Amino acid sequence: MLVVMAALTESDADLVGRCRAGDAAAWNELVERFSRYVYAICTQGFRLTEHDAEDVFQDVFTRVYTHLDRLRDDEAFRPWLAQLTRRTCIDRIRLGGREVATEDVEPGDLDETLSQLDESLAIHEAMAAMSDNCREILDRFFAHDESYRTIGESLDLPAGTIASRISRCLDKLKSLLEETPPPTRPEAR
Amino acid sequence: MSTYDHDTLGRLIAVLRPVPAGWVRAAQELPAARRGIDDIVDRAVADAAYRERVVADLESALAEVGIEPTPPILDELRERFRSL
Numbered sequence: 001m002l003v004v005m006a007a008l009t010e011s012d013a014d015l016v017g018r019c020r021a022g023d024a025a026a027w028n029e030l031v032e033r034f035s036r037y038v039y040a041i042c043t044q045g046f047r048l049t050e051h052d053a054e055d056v057f058q059d060v061f062t063r064v065y066t067h068l069d070r071l072r073d074d075e076a077f078r079p080w081l082a083q084l085t086r087r088t089c090i091d092r093i094r095l096g097g098r099e100v101a102t103e104d105v106e107p108g109d110l111d112e113t114l115s116q117l118d119e120s121l122a123i124h125e126a127m128a129a130m131s132d133n134c135r136e137i138l139d140r141f142f143a144h145d146e147s148y149r150t151i152g153e154s155l156d157l158p159a160g161t162i163a164s165r166i167s168r169c170l171d172k173l174k175s176l177l178e179e180t181p182p183p184t185r186p187e188a189r
Numbered sequence: 190m191s192t193y194d195h196d197t198l199g200r201l202i203a204v205l206r207p208v209p210a211g212w213v214r215a216a217q218e219l220p221a222a223r224r225g226i227d228d229i230v231d232r233a234v235a236d237a238a239y240r241e242r243v244v245a246d247l248e249s250a251l252a253e254v255g256i257e258p259t260p261p262i263l264d265e266l267r268e269r270f271r272s273l
Contacts, residue, residue, distance in 0.1 A: 022220075024220060027217065027219075027220055028217045031213055031216045031217045032213060032217075035208045035212065035213045035216065036205035036206065036207065036208055037205065039206070039208045039209075039212070040204065040205055040206065043206075044204075050209070054209070054212060055259075055260050055261075057208070057212055057216070058212070058215060058216060058259045058260065058261045058262075059260070059261045061216035061219060062219060062261040062262070062265070065219050065220065065223070116201075116204060117204060117205070119201055119204075120201045120202070120204035120205045121205065123193075123198065123201045123202055124202070124205055127202070138202055139202065141199075142199045142200075142202035142203040143202055143203055143205060143206055143207060144207060145203075167195065170195045170198050170199070173193075173198055174192075174193055174194075174195075174198065177192075177193060178192060
């Protein structure tokens with residue numbers, strides 16, 4: 001089965017708490033939950049090359065693992081991670097040699113991009129509450145750019161039904177988002 | 190409360206693209222990698238010949254204990270040896 005965003009069976013804070021206690025499964029889930037977010041900050045926020053993005057990606061999760069004790073509010077994990085990724089991207093760009101001010105390293109539209117990534121993460125979190133089938137169809141079609149035919153073959157569904165399934169799943173997602181208040185987003189400290 | 194139409198939802202789902210194969214697994218293996226680094230360092234402290242081999246080829250030393258030698262892992266092992 002295609003790997004999609006990890007199902008949100010617990011809050012970020014609870015997950016972080018389990019990671020800090022040395023729970024290997026929790027660490028796997030945390031990486032899975034936030035991997036696309038970190039990757040997107042690198043490639044969309046800072047437009048790093050794939051090679052640089054891979055180094056930053058691994059560096060970020062290494063720092064998360066080693067510095068998790070420094071996080072003062074587990075509820076603030078997401079903004080803390082965003083800040084950590086932002087700083088690691090800047091360090092990577094500066095590694096190129098030139099001494100440049102932070103504002104010259106950061107793309108002018110960075111805040112707008114990060115805001116969109118946060119909104120997308122919230123959508124993916126809402127998707128985690130959907131059925132596996134809906135979550136997988138939406139992720140395959142929109143995030144993986146798979147065709148109706150490919151999705152149909154992978155999930156053993158008639159290709160002609162995929163469009164209507166996508167529409168129904170989007171309706172469900174819309175309802176979920178309207179029913180559920182947006183998660184509190186504390187600032188990083 | 191925000192309301193979303195289908196186009197907006199599709200666009201926002203598409204923003205978080207899949208991470209290239211192998212990256213997530215490498216990050217998930219970090220705890221095991223750190224334990225592997227600890228083992229390498231402990232052995233290097235006790236065995237001078239092994240220590241020389243490790244210093245000469247950090248990547249092979251990591252590969253021997255089943256750790257993918259990503260740049261952060263290499264940096265950490267290098268740092269640990271520097272402080273020995």
